[in-house]
Amino acid sequence: MEDIIMTLLGKKEQATIKILGSGCKKCNELEANTKSALEQLGMDIPIDHVTDFAEIAAYGVMTTPALVYNDKVLSYGKVLKAGEVVKLLQSNK
Numbered sequence: 001m002e003d004i005i006m007t008l009l010g011k012k013e014q015a016t017i018k019i020l021g022s023g024c025k026k027c028n029e030l031e032a033n034t035k036s037a038l039e040q041l042g043m044d045i046p047i048d049h050v051t052d053f054a055e056i057a058a059y060g061v062m063t064t065p066a067l068v069y070n071d072k073v074l075s076y077g078k079v080l081k082a083g084e085v086v087k088l089l090q091s092n093k
Contacts, residue, residue, distance in 0.1 A: 016071070018048045020056045021064035029079045030065040037085035 017034060021027030031047060038045055050056060050068075059068060063077035067085065074088045 015043070015045050015069070016048065017045050018050050018068040020050045020059060020061050020066035020068060020076070022053075023049065023051050024065075026079050027065040030067060033080055033082045034067060034085050036082040037089060040082065040086055041089060043089070 017038075019027055019031045019034065021030070027049070031049060034047060038047075056064065056066070059066065059073055061073060061076045065079060066076035067074045067080065067088070069089060069092055072092065074092060075084075080088070
């Protein structure tokens with residue numbers, strides 16, 4: 001019921017995207033590819049780059065970089081291409 005009320009009031013929750021990783025080259029590359037994917041999809045979602053290892057571990061991720069969409073880990077341990085990110089985001093809306 002609360003979801004319906006929030007939607008009617010125009011206060012629908014904003015989607016979230018997080019890149020989990022130390023800030024290394026691979027993590028930054030995944031972030032750039034994710035930004036490109038969001039542009040292709042016409043989605044305006046801010047990307048939060050999480051470097052705190054305790055927070056990363058809380059997601060159950062032991063290998064970075066990782067892509068998290070609405071608190072769901074979609075990928076970890078590899079750098080996705082923009083097209084791969086597009087497919088994951090579309091299938092997890």
